[in-house]
Amino acid sequence: MNHETSRFAALISALQSRFGDRASTARPLREQHGKGESWHPIDAPDAVVFPQSTEEVAQIVALCAEHRTPIIPFGAGTSLEGQVNAVAGGICVDLSQMNKIVAVHVDDLDCTVQPGVMRKQLNAYLRDQGLFFPIDPGAECTIGGMVATRASGTNAVRYGTMRENVLGLTVVLPSGEVVKTGGRARKSAAGYDLTRLIVGSEGTLGIVTEITLRLFGISEATAAATVGFETVESAVDTVIAVIQSGISVARIELMDEVSVDAVNKFAKLNLPLKPTLFLEFHGSASGVKEQAEAVGEIASSNGGAEFVWADKTEDRTKLWEARHNAYYAGLALRPNAKGLVTDVCVPISALARCIAETKADLKACSMPAPLLGHVGDGNFHVCFIIDPGEPAELHEAERLHDRMVARAQAAGGTCTGEHGIGLGKKSHLASEAGAGVAVMKAIKAAIDPLGIMNPGKMF
Amino acid sequence: MNHETSRFAALISALQSRFGDRASTARPLREQHGKGESWHPIDAPDAVVFPQSTEEVAQIVALCAEHRTPIIPFGAGTSLEGQVNAVAGGICVDLSQMNKIVAVHVDDLDCTVQPGVMRKQLNAYLRDQGLFFPIDPGAECTIGGMVATRASGTNAVRYGTMRENVLGLTVVLPSGEVVKTGGRARKSAAGYDLTRLIVGSEGTLGIVTEITLRLFGISEATAAATVGFETVESAVDTVIAVIQSGISVARIELMDEVSVDAVNKFAKLNLPLKPTLFLEFHGSASGVKEQAEAVGEIASSNGGAEFVWADKTEDRTKLWEARHNAYYAGLALRPNAKGLVTDVCVPISALARCIAETKADLKACSMPAPLLGHVGDGNFHVCFIIDPGEPAELHEAERLHDRMVARAQAAGGTCTGEHGIGLGKKSHLASEAGAGVAVMKAIKAAIDPLGIMNPGKMF
Numbered sequence: 001m002n003h004e005t006s007r008f009a010a011l012i013s014a015l016q017s018r019f020g021d022r023a024s025t026a027r028p029l030r031e032q033h034g035k036g037e038s039w040h041p042i043d044a045p046d047a048v049v050f051p052q053s054t055e056e057v058a059q060i061v062a063l064c065a066e067h068r069t070p071i072i073p074f075g076a077g078t079s080l081e082g083q084v085n086a087v088a089g090g091i092c093v094d095l096s097q098m099n100k101i102v103a104v105h106v107d108d109l110d111c112t113v114q115p116g117v118m119r120k121q122l123n124a125y126l127r128d129q130g131l132f133f134p135i136d137p138g139a140e141c142t143i144g145g146m147v148a149t150r151a152s153g154t155n156a157v158r159y160g161t162m163r164e165n166v167l168g169l170t171v172v173l174p175s176g177e178v179v180k181t182g183g184r185a186r187k188s189a190a191g192y193d194l195t196r197l198i199v200g201s202e203g204t205l206g207i208v209t210e211i212t213l214r215l216f217g218i219s220e221a222t223a224a225a226t227v228g229f230e231t232v233e234s235a236v237d238t239v240i241a242v243i244q245s246g247i248s249v250a251r252i253e254l255m256d257e258v259s260v261d262a263v264n265k266f267a268k269l270n271l272p273l274k275p276t277l278f279l280e281f282h283g284s285a286s287g288v289k290e291q292a293e294a295v296g297e298i299a300s301s302n303g304g305a306e307f308v309w310a311d312k313t314e315d316r317t318k319l320w321e322a323r324h325n326a327y328y329a330g331l332a333l334r335p336n337a338k339g340l341v342t343d344v345c346v347p348i349s350a351l352a353r354c355i356a357e358t359k360a361d362l363k364a365c366s367m368p369a370p371l372l373g374h375v376g377d378g379n380f381h382v383c384f385i386i387d388p389g390e391p392a393e394l395h396e397a398e399r400l401h402d403r404m405v406a407r408a409q410a411a412g413g414t415c416t417g418e419h420g421i422g423l424g425k426k427s428h429l430a431s432e433a434g435a436g437v438a439v440m441k442a443i444k445a446a447i448d449p450l451g452i453m454n455p456g457k458m459f
Numbered sequence: 460m461n462h463e464t465s466r467f468a469a470l471i472s473a474l475q476s477r478f479g480d481r482a483s484t485a486r487p488l489r490e491q492h493g494k495g496e497s498w499h500p501i502d503a504p505d506a507v508v509f510p511q512s513t514e515e516v517a518q519i520v521a522l523c524a525e526h527r528t529p530i531i532p533f534g535a536g537t538s539l540e541g542q543v544n545a546v547a548g549g550i551c552v553d554l555s556q557m558n559k560i561v562a563v564h565v566d567d568l569d570c571t572v573q574p575g576v577m578r579k580q581l582n583a584y585l586r587d588q589g590l591f592f593p594i595d596p597g598a599e600c601t602i603g604g605m606v607a608t609r610a611s612g613t614n615a616v617r618y619g620t621m622r623e624n625v626l627g628l629t630v631v632l633p634s635g636e637v638v639k640t641g642g643r644a645r646k647s648a649a650g651y652d653l654t655r656l657i658v659g660s661e662g663t664l665g666i667v668t669e670i671t672l673r674l675f676g677i678s679e680a681t682a683a684a685t686v687g688f689e690t691v692e693s694a695v696d697t698v699i700a701v702i703q704s705g706i707s708v709a710r711i712e713l714m715d716e717v718s719v720d721a722v723n724k725f726a727k728l729n730l731p732l733k734p735t736l737f738l739e740f741h742g743s744a745s746g747v748k749e750q751a752e753a754v755g756e757i758a759s760s761n762g763g764a765e766f767v768w769a770d771k772t773e774d775r776t777k778l779w780e781a782r783h784n785a786y787y788a789g790l791a792l793r794p795n796a797k798g799l800v801t802d803v804c805v806p807i808s809a810l811a812r813c814i815a816e817t818k819a820d821l822k823a824c825s826m827p828a829p830l831l832g833h834v835g836d837g838n839f840h841v842c843f844i845i846d847p848g849e850p851a852e853l854h855e856a857e858r859l860h861d862r863m864v865a866r867a868q869a870a871g872g873t874c875t876g877e878h879g880i881g882l883g884k885k886s887h888l889a890s891e892a893g894a895g896v897a898v899m900k901a902i903k904a905a906i907d908p909l910g911i912m913n914p915g916k917m918f
Contacts, residue, residue: 105806105808107699107703107807107808108806108807108808109702109703109807110806149648150646150647150648150652151648152646152648156646160623161646163646163652163655164619164623173898177894178894179893179894179895179898180893180894180895181892181895183871183872183873183891184806184870184871184872185804185805185806185836185837185838185867185871185872185873185876186804186806186807186836186837186838187609187611187615187620187622187804187836187838187873187876187877188609188804188873188875188876189608189609189610189611189659189802189873189875189876189877189878189879189880190873190874190875190879190880190884190887190888190891190892191659191880191888191891191892191895191896191899191917192656192659192660192664192899192902193609193622193652193655193656193658193659194892194895194898194899196622196652196655196656197651197652197655197656197902199652200648200650200651200652201651205651216705217703217704217705219705240566243568244566244568244676245676246675246676246678284749286745286749287746287749290743290745290746343648345644345645345646345647346644347564347567347569347643347644347645348566348567348568348645349564349566349567377644377645377646378644378645379644379645379646408644412642412643412644413642413643413644414642414644414646414647414648414649415649416647416648416649417644417646417647417648418646418648419648420648420649421648421649421650425649428649429649429650432642432649432650433640433649433650433653434638434639435636435637435638435639436638436639436640436650436653437650439632439638439653439906440650440651440653442905442906443651443656443902443905443906444651445905446901446902446904446905447898447901447902458650
């Protein structure tokens, strides 16, 4: 152990001599970097380093490789499955100082950013140029974190997820070597798709230091509305019919009555306490009108109320902020609560049944558990609002969560639409991917033979 | 060598006792399986086997692994970079008898098919259900082959490529083990994206035996038109403006005057001998009208002629068949010719310059060389119509091809938008992916340690 300790001291010393104040072992800083936003307890890293360039990341990684020390990439700390917990100790690489927008190519509808760029920062920067980046997981997260977890969110039903919208990456491999994947062409058939191998790899294959993203023009017209239903079933039936009819809605989000209650209180809204769809339409003025009318007819035939339109930009912003804060609104239902949040995704034909069976489970649940989701993709969440001091609640939430996952997998769906595996879903990945897990592990071993990149996650 | 020969005889004998007539060493059959549609000379495999199930594929692969013998997956033999050539001999696995449509889930807009299903077969099957599969590389190819090369084609500008439209796969690994990747959910954050690792891997990581695809509803209205321009530049400028304005055209294809001449002759059309855009619009009746008017204005402001509409379904079919047969139309320009066809893809802002510089090169070219492409993606082809008996022509075509690739890569583009690497572009992959090639090779070695899956391709 002494030997280990002196090796480790040598690494810390090397990092501090190279990075000065940007390499710290201060306990509060380490603890702050030891967890995301989920219920998982803190696993603090041994040090936190703040690089400012790809070269600096490569130097940190090479030093850690030399000392066989775990490396945990860190963005904004908003992950929900324990992805940033330093379960084996090691060096946290906080990328928040790499927050430059490197290039925007307006004519090509793409941009290149550093991983610490925040989603809202990017869109604020793009707005004047008439462009936006649609992927929108709600949390105020970094683009690098969104790459790591293959993030998605409210606009995915129309614009896709990080899988579809990352064109290329710069990645520091576990050896310290730098590779560029993909490029700026819209498509390529040149070799293995390393870009999509890294997207969703949760920091286990390398550290992403530059990201080239697809962008979209801000549409000529935008319209947003809410519509309440008497039952969750009729709301979900509306979603299914909209998707099956091919109407290209930009957003179609469900909140059950528990979620609506939570956001009413948190965001000071006055939505009727009913299962509610949040909708947004993008297109030309006439296209938006046509889409809204078609969806309105479907909603009405399923017993939906009149659309309540958010006409002004500020009303629309308020509406979507409320939706985005639903997780925090849920947490605010109980003092000092933590969230255990599930994230299943199923084929759309199975959505009504999966949600109905989940709601039946939740009726008997002893804690608040709002249900909401990106239902246009078949993706929905339940946030169990647990008291971390009550192990029985965690146990109950995990049991209901397991039932949701098993149901989704049996329907041909997945244990996670967008939150990833991290610490929380390792057993669910195993049941879902089967023999594929051995292939993933073989790839991991080939790229990270020392096993130093974010160890203990995913497998 | 005797030892090798007897090992090999034992393999053939095992295959024939297991598969009877479905394992053949007949020379004409082997030669027929020794090349795709490109200029590359035949490299015949030692035997051809026709499996009918995943289990049979797994048995063949396990036998070949036991005998350390190369395996070459084969679909319809339409690849353009030598992907099916048996450069190290071995066993060709012809998947044409695995041509069942396993399931169509109309409500989920997805289907599962065997790899030998043909693109047109699938769409004929889907039509009555109001659905279609948009990826459309022109050739009458198999879905399995399209997975292998990450195929794309005329509709990709709106619907994406195989990368975006494969939801899940069943794959026989080089060990003979069977894995399922992905699933039927629209999105997933569960582990490494093995689906997209296999898509585009050109049979070097395993044999795909089932494919789950996204489908789309046939749109309420469809309209197709051609429009001629005085110069290639003005046609390309039109495309760039259309893409940048965010109009969601379904197809926007360029043919230069040489291509138009070739298809006029081959398909008995009477298109004016001018650089021409082939367009298609999908949507609601009013949406199609709106799109067509917007594109018409852009074309007109770039000096385009009036749109010539293909109003009837049969006219539209004829138009697109002519476009799809452009490769064969080019070959028909010279008796006994072969095609060396390039396939670069660039950011749209670089498209006009790359095409102009290419056309300047082609002016001095001694052989016919039609230029055409899926220009909405920034993807374009030149088909050098070479006399295979004249090495000087191959040399000249390769020199001009190299210039096109270098130009595309310098612009942030790629050496291949959709044809893949195969034998023809190994050096171009190396220059494009750089250190990424070592990562690809490490993945290859991890999944195929014996190096038996389609050896000699890609690297």
